[in-house]
Amino acid sequence: MSEGLRVADVTFRYGAKTALEEVSFDIAPGRFAALLGPNGAGKSTLFGLLTRLFTTAEGRIEVAGHDIARAPRAALARMGVVFQSPTLDQDLTIRQNLGYFAALHGLSGAEARGRIDAALDRLAIAERAGERVRDLNGGHKRRTEIARALIHAPSVLLLDEATVGLDAASRQAITDHVHRLCAEDGLTVLWATHLTDEVRDSDRLVVLHRGRVLADGECGALRGDAPLKDYFLTATGAPA
């Protein structure tokens, strides 16, 4: 059973408006895949389907080998999600936020503490665990959300515009951390963004445009000699 993510022939409509049309891609276990698309491309709609906020009868989604329509609980249990809008409790500390999430997943005691400590280490925020979220900068808040998404040991991690609103240094630190999760822990990552500078040549790149997959391959091979920004602009006609 693959620990990766598979999207096959997925179509979704809002009434008469087709937001996704026969979208297919397959992310191998341990790969970092960037889902790049201009505003309105369909990224949020795809995230909604991957996380089962909505469903579609057209197409198939598999998370770590589990069909999300037939076995939603098994599929969602293998998935970690960082949504675009922050969802941490500002008045709790980092550790309390993670502890609450662990409890929601039925984890407690030494097991919960072990998972929390490992996630805090992974995101290099262990020394801040006792600080209230309200007092953290934007980068550390995002890292806390990523740490929280790892507590239940998912094999697939979805991040929807995870660096929105952050400065360049924080964006770099977060993309580095998430790449390490792939390389060192074998996590499969789908990283939705509209920022070309977050994508590396060795990353898998899926370009979504007007609800369709416009390009899919290794970023370096797709862009060739052109900067990714120019390739993306030419391919989509949209500014990156």
Ligand SMILES: Nc1ncnc2c1ncn2[C@@H]1O[C@H](COP(=O)(O)OP(=O)(O)OP(=O)(O)O)[C@@H](O)[C@H]1O
């Ligand atoms: N509730 C809705 N009803 C009708 N059309 C919608 C609805 N939500 C989104 N759409 C349309 O579906 C298409 C895809 O939207 P979606 O929000 O998934 O794109 P996106 O790539 O996430 O863009 P953004 O980065 O701006 O959120 C767009 O054309 C959008 O206008």
